[in-house]
Amino acid sequence: MSGHIEDYEVLNVIGTGSFSTCYKVQKKSNGHLYVWKAVGYGGMSEEKKQLLVSEVNLLSELRHPNIVQYFDRIIHKETATLYIIMEWCEGGDLATLITKCKKSNSFLDEGFIWRVLYQMCHALHECHRNIPNITILHRDIKPANVFLDGAGNVKLGDFGLARILHKDASFAQTVVGTPYYMSPEVIKGGKYNIKSDIWSLGCLVYELCSLSPPFTGPNIKHLALKIKEGKFSRIPAHYSDDLQKIISLLLSVEHKFRPTIEMILHHPIVVTHVAQET
Ligand SMILES: CN(C)CCCNS(=O)(=O)c1cccc(Nc2nc(OCC3CCCCC3)c3[nH]cnc3n2)c1
Numbered sequence: 001m002s003g004h005i006e007d008y009e010v011l012n013v014i015g016t017g018s019f020s021t022c023y024k025v026q027k028k029s030n031g032h033l034y035v036w037k038a039v040g041y042g043g044m045s046e047e048k049k050q051l052l053v054s055e056v057n058l059l060s061e062l063r064h065p066n067i068v069q070y071f072d073r074i075i076h077k078e079t080a081t082l083y084i085i086m087e088w089c090e091g092g093d094l095a096t097l098i099t100k101c102k103k104s105n106s107f108l109d110e111g112f113i114w115r116v117l118y119q120m121c122h123a124l125h126e127c128h129r130n131i132p133n134i135t136i137l138h139r140d141i142k143p144a145n146v147f148l149d150g151a152g153n154v155k156l157g158d159f160g161l162a163r164i165l166h167k168d169a170s171f172a173q174t175v176v177g178t179p180y181y182m183s184p185e186v187i188k189g190g191k192y193n194i195k196s197d198i199w200s201l202g203c204l205v206y207e208l209c210s211l212s213p214p215f216t217g218p219n220i221k222h223l224a225l226k227i228k229e230g231k232f233s234r235i236p237a238h239y240s241d242d243l244q245k246i247i248s249l250l251l252s253v254e255h256k257f258r259p260t261i262e263m264i265l266h267h268p269i270v271v272t273h274v275a276q277e278t
Contacts, residue, residue, distance in 0.1 A: 003072050005083060008036065024088065033088035034071065037158075042080035056084055066123035068147060068157035089155055091148025094208065098143055102211050110239055113208045114273045116154050117246070118265070120146065120201055123156035125261045128194050141200035142181055143207060178223065180213035184253045187224045195255035198264075202250025209235035209243065214251060228253070242269045 008025040014035070015022050023036040041049050053073070060070040069087040076083060094116070101108060120141075140158065147155045183199035186192055206214040214232035217223035230253035235244055246269055252258045264270055 003074055003085070005074055005076055008034070008085075010036070025085075035086045035088050037084040037086060039082045039084065040080060041082050052082065056082070062126060064123060064126040065153055066119045066155055067126060068155045086157070087149075087155070089147035089157070090150035091152075093157075094143035094146045094148075094204075097148075098207065098211055107211070107236060107238070108208050110243060111276070113205060113239075113243065114270075114276075115152075116146070116208060117201070117205050118270065118274045119154040120156060120204070121261050121265050121270075123154075124197055124201065125265065127156075128197070128261055141197055141204055143204060146204065178220070180215065180223070182224075182227060183255065184228050184230065185255050187227055193255070194260075195258045198250055198258050198261070199255070202247055205243075205250065206232065206235060206247050209239050209247070214247075240273075242273060245269060 007029065008027055011024045011026055011033075013021060014024050020037045020039045023038065025034050025036045026032070027034060039052070041052060044052065053075075056070065056073050060073065063069065068089060070084060071087065072085040074083040074085070075081075097108070141156070145156065145158045147157050149155060181200040181203040183192075183196040186196055203214055210233075215223060215226040217226050230251065232251065235247065246264070246267065249259050249267075250264070259267070
């Protein structure tokens with residue numbers, strides 16, 4: 001299915017990601033809301049353009065209730081812009097939720113945090129299972145990339161492209177923002193791997209509890225030392241020891257000791273808490 005930009009009415013710009021601009025749009029034929037992610041490919045080599053399009057095609061095949069759905073892509077040659085049409089998530093992103101909690105001196109409900117953990121595990125399981133031996137690494141799990149729909153479902157968004165787009169940009173552009181969620185193995189120059197996504201998931205769940213990342217520092221050098229050391233304070237006392245235990249598992253410095261997604265999904269502590277939620 002490949003539509004045209006005239007099929008949509010642009011409602012407003014909702015912001016700029018690392019390599020793109022996002023718009024809230026409405027499909028004229030059915031009135032449904034979507035997000036356009038507009039990626040300029042003018043400066044890209046032919047090879048990189050092909051990689052970008054094949055990456056989007058791969059992602060558009062991912063259908064999962066906990067992954068922001070890619071619906072279509074429109075290549076607008078006149079402006080050398082690739083428009084990726086994605087599901088509109090009514091509830092916004094977790095970064096906004098965390099900011100609201102900080103401003104109102106409130107904390108997120110533990111049950112909500114277990115739901116986010118559980119649904120993110122299902123999203124990563126979908127990415128990590130071998131789709132004809134292709135494993136999609138998210139590489140950019142953070143609160144701003146996790147969304148909520150109108151029914152309280154948690155959706156992992158904005159992934160896969162980062163790998164292609166990062167390769168295309170100069171190094172200075174790829175490190176956008178502070179890498180709070182960077183794993184110890186990546187800091188030590190190792191390859192980003194499945195367990196690095198698990199580390200980032202641990203950072204995300206920790207930040208939902210504490211409203212700040214597990215590792216912080218005045219500069220990248222200090223932050224890197226803290227991450228390699230792997231020591232972090234307990235989540236606020238009103239959260240359960242069970243939640244603290246699961247976060248500690250996810251934030252194992254040695255990636256070999258970090259659990260796989262399956263191990264988390266079947267962990268007795270997780271199963272107990274999520275069963276209470278559903
Ligand atoms: C910058 N953030 C702190 C604020 C973001 C939140 N505010 S917002 O943009 O107006 C807003 C309010 C309510 C719902 C939604 N829904 C939504 N947002 C997406 O991306 C947000 C965008 C991504 C690029 C950088 C800027 C933000 C989606 N991507 C795929 N489906 C999406 N659904 C967005």
